[in-house]
Each structure stands twice: as C-alpha cells, then as structure tokens.
Amino acid sequence: MKTLEFGPEATLSQILESMKAAEDENLEVSLPKGSTLLSNTINREIIEKFAKKIGKGVAVKSASLVGEEEPEDFDFVEGEDILAKKTLELGEGPVLAPSESLAEEPVESKKPSYAQQPPSKKPPSGPFKFLSGLKGRKKLLFFGAFGGTPLLILAFVFTWFLPSADVKITVEKDTKTNQITLTASAEATEVDVENRIVPLKVEEVTKSDVDEGEATGRLVVGTPAKGRVTIGNFSPHTSKKFEAGTTVKSISGLKQGLEFTLDTAVTVPKATFSGLTLVAGQVGVNTTAKKIGDEGNLPAGTEFQVGSEDVGTVKAVNDLAFTGGDSKEIAAVSEEDRKKLKEELLDKLSKEAKEELQQKLEGSTIPEGGLQVEVTKEKYDKAVGEEAKTFSLTLEVKATAKLFQEEDLKKVLVESIKPSVPEGFVVDEAGSTVGSEISQTEGEDVEILGKIKAVLIPDIKKDDLKKQLSGKNFGSAASHLQSLKNISGFEIEVKPGIFRIFKFMPFNASKINIVISEVKKDGE
Amino acid sequence: MAFLKLPFKKQEKIKDFLLIEIGLEVVNMAKLTTDGGPKIQEVGSRNFSSVSEMFNASLEAIDELAGKTEEIPKKAIIGVSGGSIKTETTVAQYTRPNPKEPISGEEVAKVLEEVSGKGGFPGFKLFFSTIASATLDGTKVSNPIGLKGDKVALSCFIAYKDPEELAVFDKLINEIDMELEKIIPTSFAAAKMMLKKGDENALILRVGKGRCEATFLSKGHISEINRFDLGIGSPDLFLTGFEVVLEKLLKESAPELVWLYLDNQEIDAAELKEKLLEFDWKNAGLDRSPSVEVEEAAVKEVSEQVGLQALSTEAIE
Numbered sequence: 107m108k109t110l111e112f113g114p115e116a117t118l119s120q121i122l123e124s125m126k127a128a129e130d131e132n133l134e135v136s137l138p139k140g141s142t143l144l145s146n147t148i149n150r151e152i153i154e155k156f157a158k159k160i161g162k163g164v165a166v167k168s169a170s171l172v173g174e175e176e177p178e179d180f181d182f183v184e185g186e187d188i189l190a191k192k193t194l195e196l197g198e199g200p201v202l203a204p205s206e207s208l209a210e211e212p213v214e215s216k217k218p219s220y221a222q223q224p225p226s227k228k229p230p231s232g233p234f235k236f237l238s239g240l241k242g243r244k245k246l247l248f249f250g251a252f253g254g255t256p257l258l259i260l261a262f263v264f265t266w267f268l269p270s271a272d273v274k275i276t277v278e279k280d281t282k283t284n285q286i287t288l289t290a291s292a293e294a295t296e297v298d299v300e301n302r303i304v305p306l307k308v309e310e311v312t313k314s315d316v317d318e319g320e321a322t323g324r325l326v327v328g329t330p331a332k333g334r335v336t337i338g339n340f341s342p343h344t345s346k347k348f349e350a351g352t353t354v355k356s357i358s359g360l361k362q363g364l365e366f367t368l369d370t371a372v373t374v375p376k377a378t379f380s381g382l383t384l385v386a387g388q389v390g391v392n393t394t395a396k397k398i399g400d401e402g403n404l405p406a407g408t409e410f411q412v413g414s415e416d417v418g419t420v421k422a423v424n425d426l427a428f429t430g431g432d433s434k435e436i437a438a439v440s441e442e443d444r445k446k447l448k449e450e451l452l453d454k455l456s457k458e459a460k461e462e463l464q465q466k467l468e469g470s471t472i473p474e475g476g477l478q479v480e481v482t483k484e485k486y487d488k489a490v491g492e493e494a495k496t497f498s499l500t501l502e503v504k505a506t507a508k509l510f511q512e513e514d515l516k517k518v519l520v521e522s523i524k525p526s527v528p529e530g531f532v533v534d535e536a537g538s539t540v541g542s543e544i545s546q547t548e549g550e551d552v553e554i555l556g557k558i559k560a561v562l563i564p565d566i567k568k569d570d571l572k573k574q575l576s577g578k579n580f581g582s583a584a585s586h587l588q589s590l591k592n593i594s595g596f597e598i599e600v601k602p603g604i605f606r607i608f609k610f611m612p613f614n615a616s617k618i619n620i621v622i623s624e625v626k627k628d629g630e
Numbered sequence: 631m632a633f634l635k636l637p638f639k640k641q642e643k644i645k646d647f648l649l650i651e652i653g654l655e656v657v658n659m660a661k662l663t664t665d666g667g668p669k670i671q672e673v674g675s676r677n678f679s680s681v682s683e684m685f686n687a688s689l690e691a692i693d694e695l696a697g698k699t700e701e702i703p704k705k706a707i708i709g710v711s712g713g714s715i716k717t718e719t720t721v722a723q724y725t726r727p728n729p730k731e732p733i734s735g736e737e738v739a740k741v742l743e744e745v746s747g748k749g750g751f752p753g754f755k756l757f758f759s760t761i762a763s764a765t766l767d768g769t770k771v772s773n774p775i776g777l778k779g780d781k782v783a784l785s786c787f788i789a790y791k792d793p794e795e796l797a798v799f800d801k802l803i804n805e806i807d808m809e810l811e812k813i814i815p816t817s818f819a820a821a822k823m824m825l826k827k828g829d830e831n832a833l834i835l836r837v838g839k840g841r842c843e844a845t846f847l848s849k850g851h852i853s854e855i856n857r858f859d860l861g862i863g864s865p866d867l868f869l870t871g872f873e874v875v876l877e878k879l880l881k882e883s884a885p886e887l888v889w890l891y892l893d894n895q896e897i898d899a900a901e902l903k904e905k906l907l908e909f910d911w912k913n914a915g916l917d918r919s920p921s922v923e924v925e926e927a928a929v930k931e932v933s934e935q936v937g938l939q940a941l942s943t944e945a946i947e
Contacts, residue, residue, distance in 0.1 A: 117840055117859060119867050585734075
C-alpha cells in the first residue's frame with residue numbers, strides 16, 4: 107500500500123489526480139489534522155468513488171490519527187464508544203468506510219484535557235474510597251448526579267433571577283370626546299356614577315396684597331403771562347366801567363385771539379375835546395392770561411378788545427411787553443392707570459385664591475364660573491391727576507369657590523364614554539383630560555357641563571403578556587408582539603447584555619417590565 | 631440599547647440594503663434599493679481562494695463599491711455559500727383547531743420554533759430558519775400568513791453553520807460598521823427562485839473554479855444543501871462529485887432539471903454543460919435525462935450575478 111501524503115493546502119482535484127497517477131492498487135491518502143477537505147463527508151465519498159472508478163482501493167486518514175499516542179484513560183469521555191474507537195484507530199480492519207463521526211465530532215479530534223491526564227498513582231482513601239470501585243459509566247453517572255446538581259442549581263439561579271427585560275410597546279392611541287350634564291351636590295358625600303352626581307364643596311378665602319403701578323398720565327403745569335394795558339375810551343358821552351375778570355382779547359400782531367382778564371375793576375372816563383381834537387379817556391390796569399404758557403408773552407403795542415365793546419369806541423394797548431408766561435408737562439396718575447393696576451392685582455389675587463382653595467381640597471377642580479371674587483378693600487396712595495411717577499394700590503378680596511374632586515368628575519365622564527369605546531380598546535384614564543363649566547345653579551346644587559377628551563389605547567393585559575413572553579426565544583417573542591392588535595412598534599432590551607447571546611426572554615415573568623407608550627393614530 | 635425593534639408604522643420603511651454575497655470563491659458587495667421592486671444599483675467584487683482571504687476580500691469589495699456609489703446603506707444582508715453549512719427541511723403537518731381564523735405570524739413562528747428545537751447538528755449553530763413553502767388544504771402557497779385553512783403543511787427550512795464562521799461574519803459587520811439585518815443561505819434564495827418558476831425536482835449547482843454547492847429541490851421542498859471541492863477547473867473530475875450528490879438526491883426524487891449558475895463572471899460553464907449533457911443518466915439510475923440549463927447573469931457589466939439576484943428577491947420578503 108502506498109501512502110499519498112498531502113499538505114493543508116492540497117485541493118481535492120490534486121488528490122484525485124495523484125491517486126490516478128499512482129501505480130499502486132491500494133492507496134492511503136493522508137491529510138493533516140484539521141484538514142477542511144476531510145471535514146466534508148462528500149469529499150471523502152468522492153475520493154472513495156473515484157478510487158473505485160479507477161480500480162483502486164483507498165484508505166483516507168487524517169494525520170492526527172496516524173501514530174497518535176493512545177490515551178490510557180477514556181473513562182470520562184461522555185457518550186464515546188471506547189472499544190469501537192480503539193479498534194478503528196489501531197487499524198484492525200479495513201478503514202475504507204468513511205469514518206464520518208470521527209470527522210464531524212469535535213470531541214474526538216480534540217479530546218477534553220482531563221481525558222489526557224495520566225491516571226493518578228495515589229490510591230483513593232477517606233469517605234470517597236468507594237469511588238475507586240466505580241468504573242466507566244457508573245463513575246460518570248456518579249459525578250453527573252452529585253457534581254452536576256450544584257451546577258444545575260447555579261444554572262437555575264443564573265437564568266431565573268439574573269436576566270430581566272424591558273419591553274417598550276408603542277401603541278396607537280385614539281381619542282374620543284364626549285360631554286354630559288352632571289350635578290355637583292353639597293349634600294352628596296361620594297360620587298354616584300349612575301346618577302351622575304359628584305360631591306360639591308364650597309370654600310372661602312380672603313386674600314390681600316399691595317402692588318405698585320407706573321403713572322402714565324400727562325399734566326401741564328406753569329404760570330400765565332401778565333402785563334399792564336391802558337384802556338382808551340373814545341366816547342365823549344359816557345364813561346366805561348369794567349369789572350375785574352373782564353376779558354380782553356388780542357386783536358393785532360401775530361398772536362391774535364389770546365384772552366386775558368382784568369385783575370381789578372376800572373372805570374374809564376369819557377373822551378374830551380381839546381379844541382377840535384377829541385382826547386380819549388384813559389386808565390391803566392393789570393391783566394393776566396387765561397391760559398398758562400409762554401404764548402401769552404405778547405410784545406408791546408399789541409391792541410386788545412375789551413369785553414364786548416366796539417374797538418372803535420373802547421380799545422386797550424400794552425405799552426410794555428407781557429411777561430412771566432410759561433408751562434411744562436409732568437407725569438401724573440390717570441384713571442386708566444388705576445384701572446389697569448386694579449385688574450392686574452385682582453387677577454393675581456384671584457389666581458392665588460383659586461390655588462389656595464384647591465389646596466384646601468386636594469385633587470379638586472373648580473369649574474368655569476365656579477369662582478366668585480368680591481373686592482372688600484381698595485385704597486390708592488395717589489389721586490387721579492396727582493403728579494407722580496408711581497403709585498400703589500392696596501387690594502383685599504374675598505373669594506368663594508364651588509369645587510369638586512377631578513377624579514369624581516373623571517369617573518362619571520369615563521363611565522359615560524365606555525359604551526362608545528371600540529372593541530379591543532380601553533380608556534387610558536391617566537392620559538384622558540376632563541373639563542367642566544357651571545351651566546346652572548339651583549340652591550346648594552350646581553348643574554355642570556362635563557367634557558372629556560378620552561385617550562383610547564389597545565387593551566393590553568400586562569401580566570398576561572409577561573407570562574406569554576417569558577421563556578420565548580426572540581423570534582417568537584417578536585412574532586407574538588407583532589400579532590397584537592394596534593401595536594405600532596416595540597423594543598426589547600434584555601439585561602445584563604450577556605443574556606442577549608442566548609436569544610431568549612427571561613423565564614421569570616416577573617423580571618419582564620412592560621412599558622406602554624402612545625403615539626397618535628395616523629391622520630391626527 | 632434595544633436589540634429587537636419593530637419600526638413604527640409611521641416611520642419610513644428602510645428601502646436600501648447592502649447585500650454582502652459571500653460566494654464560493656468571490657465576495658460581492660451590492661447596493662440594493664427596494665423602492666419600486668428590488669434593484670441592484672452598484673456592485674463591488676473580489677475573488678478569494680481560501681476562507682482566510684475572504685475577510686480582506688470583503689473589505690476590498692466594499693471599498694470598490696464605495697467608489698461607485700455616493701451612499702452605502704447601513705443595513706446589511708449577508709448571503710452565504712460554501713463553508714460548513716448544514717441544512718434540514720422538515721415538513722410540519724397539522725390540523726388547525728380554528729380553520730376559520732387566518733394563520734398568524736405567531737402560529738408560523740411557533741411551528742418553526744418547535745421544529746428548530748428538535749433538530750440541529752452537534753457543533754453547529756442555527757443561523758437561518760424560514761418557511762420555504764406551504765400547502766394549505768392541498769393548495770400550494772408561498773406564504774401562508776393571513777390565509778385560512780384546515781390542513782396545513784409547512785416546509786420548514788433550517789440552516790446551521792460552524793459558529794467560528796458566523797463569528798467571522800460578525801467581525802466583518804463590525805469592521806464595516808453595519809447593522810446586520812439577516813444572514814441567508816444564497817443557495818436557498820436561488821432555489822426559491824427556481825420554485826417560483828415551477829420546477830419542483832431539480833439539482834441546482836453553483837459552480838466555481840474549484841468548488842461547487844449543490845442544492846436539492848425535491849417534490850417542491852428545498853431538502854438539502856451540500857458542497858464539495860471540485861469545480862469548473864477540472865470538468866472530468868467534477869463529474870465524480872456530481873455523481874455523489876446525484877446519488878444522494880436520487881434517494882428522494884429524480885431531478886428533471888440540472889441548473890447551473892456561476893460563482894463569478896470570470897468562469898465559463900460551456901464545457902461543463904457539455905459534459906453534463908453527455909452524462910450517462912441511465913447508468914446513474916435515471917429513466918429520463920433531465921434538461922441542463924446554465925443561468926446567465928442578467929447584466930454582466932455590473933457583475934449582477936444570479937446569487938445577488940436571488941438574494942435581492944429574498945431580502946425583501
């Protein structure tokens with residue numbers, strides 16, 4: 107028999123060609139240990155079939171089996187037929203048949219290290235002495251039973267208590283709105299879902315505060331112009347008498363129409379003739395401008411109409427320019443300023459009062475129109491029109507609220523919407539929002555218009571789902587989740603990360619945490 | 631960080647994927663857009679001769695792709711061929727307690743879970759399981775979910791790989807900073823493409839220069855995927871490998887079609903096709919010679935290979 111030895115890089119076609127070229131009729135094909143060619147049983151079959159075709163006999167051997175030292179003790183190599191293997195390896199018969207198991211079973215090509223240890227020379231003693239009496243499979247069974255039990259317990263603890271999984275399910279939420287009339291009654295002590303009655307409480311609180319506002323009003327202040335005029339009377343028949351306060355009005359110059367008043371009463375004598383010349387009667391008198399400002403500072407020589415006298419008969423003129431007139435604009439408190447500050451402070455006190463009232467009854471809500479606020483004190487430190495940059499208001503209010511528990515309202519509203527919830531959905535009470543407003547008050551009772559925007563989510567029973575997912579492999583868990591109605595997505599995270607390699611959900615259902623998050627349905 | 635996530639309905643569905651098609655001797659990186667049907671936009675390719683070269687070839691292929699496209703999608707789908715794949719198909723038959731209720735995803739998942747829990751290969755790790763096809767009250771359907779019926783037969787296809795090979799994929803995904811959507815055996819995707827054409831008994835061969843992956847389609851079920859280390863580089867020797875896999879298939883059913891598709895664009899299957907047409911089918915135990923077809927890539931200029939085409943369809947299902 108000729109041995110054909112090949113290296114690890116040899117191809118099957120090279121082997122077949124070498125077989126064909128060999129002159130011997132019986133061949134031994136030897137390949138190195140771990141040859142990938144021989145790990146494939148079909149390649150072995152091809153070698154054998156080809157040998158038959160060319161009329162030769164062939165034995166296929168792996169170098170690891172040729173001349174390898176026999177281990178002395180095979181006792182602990184599980185499931186191995188020692189006698190059969192020894193026979194095969196010693197070549198006590200034709201080795202033409204493909205030894206598939208030898209090629210495929212890794213346990214045979216790589217023996218466990220403990221199987222290769224030389225047997226211990228020390229005789230067994232002590233409580234384990236009986237072990238020496240056990241041989242082969244019995245010994246294996248013993249160690250399997252007593253050595254394996256702690257391992258099994260450890261494996262159980264490891265797989266039962268350690269892994270956990272967070273399953274985040276995204277569901278498509280839907281919303282549905284409804285409104286009903288219900289009664290809030292002071293006489294009721296607990297919610298009556300069937301008759302739509304919720305207990306009502308009336309609470310009162312007094313709040314006060316001081317606030318400061320900015321004065322935005324405008325005030326013009328100053329002094330009027332003053333000056334002296336000479337009134338001339340051109341009537342030769344009568345004298346003219348003018349009371350203090352009589353108006354004189356400018357009728358010449360650039361600033362005509364400005365009005366002044368006489369400071370004192372005067373009588374202007376009648377005109378006289380001096381020869382053929384008529385000499386007017388004259389009297390000097392002080393005047394003051396009716397309006398403040400420098401506009402009244404008229405130049406000398408300005409003519410004036412006195413009272414309602416005809417200027418051809420009586421006329422006044424100033425010999426010296428009027429002076430002293432001036433004005434300026436200053437900030438002052440206006441009515442609007444007061445109103446605005448009051449509104450702001452009232453709003454602030456109302457909100458504080460509402461919060462305080464709701465705190466008095468935890469979880470309560472005040473319907474629209476359920477809070478009445480009465481002003482009991484209102485005091486400003488500056489009058490309207492008073493010069494000031496800022497001013498303050500002291501306000502005190504008494505707030506009275508009709509309130510009830512939001513939970514009671516939600517109970518009644520959720521119950522009212524249940525008949526119209528589609529099959530497979532439940533109302534997500536936590537996500538649903540309610541509102542209310544008083545529609546009518548009858549004595550102690552209040553009729554309320556209650557509104558609900560109910561969030562509808564798929565009816566997923568978490569405990570059942572945990573049991574259904576526990577112990578499933580990832581593929582089945584994913585399929586199960588996908589089969590649930592109205593699920594739009596999910597994520598699973600197994601912790602610690604090392605357990606992901608097993609591709610199984612935790613076997614302990616209580617270690618699975620299910621979190622449901624919602625997304626709006628398409629089109630909303 | 632969450633590891634399982636079903637996107638909100640409002641969120642836009644991810645439309646683009648990076649297809650990583652690891653063939654027998656080639657790795658293709660392709661940008662797949664799914665808006666208006668799956669479409670492969672650009673491809674970067676690199677050949678490799680051993681598994682150890684595959685990793686670097688993948689990085690070079692994605693570099694090539696990056697040079698061709700402005701943006702590389704962040705979600706990756708890996709299609710695998712070759713390596714240490716082991717597959718099993720189990721047909722789960724049962725009578726439904728509530729036939730008037732439509733079949734839910736959960737029901738199907740439960741069956742898959744049960745079937746995959748019972749099978750397996752020592753030292754191998756499950757990486758792909760799916761319902762390859764289904765029969766509902768005697769009618770064949772591609773996807774039973776949402777349909778009503780009494781008697782159900784679900785063809786559960788499950789694929790396993792050496793964990794070390796899967797670790798290489800993880801390493802690759804980390805290296806190129808992608809998010810892995812799924813790993814699909816490419817031959818499974820190709821076989822489903824064949825099933826859609828109506829061929830129920832076929833032998834599908836993906837052939838490279840020195841490797842071949844054979845997929846058995848038996849009575850409408852994808853029954854097994856096998857590989858061997860002979861390819862188009864040695865057509866005469868290849869026939870021995872072909873005989874071995876044919877014998878395995880004949881235990882289940884006789885193929886009516888042998889369908890070849892090429893691992894990469896640089897090889898020519900004409901000679902191999904000739905060999906198969908001349909193959910002594912009667913001697914192999916077949917009464918009737920199956921037809922032999924070679925599937926050409928749709929657009930050779932962009933290396934749009936059959937594997938990529940199959941994967942792109944499977945990726946969006």
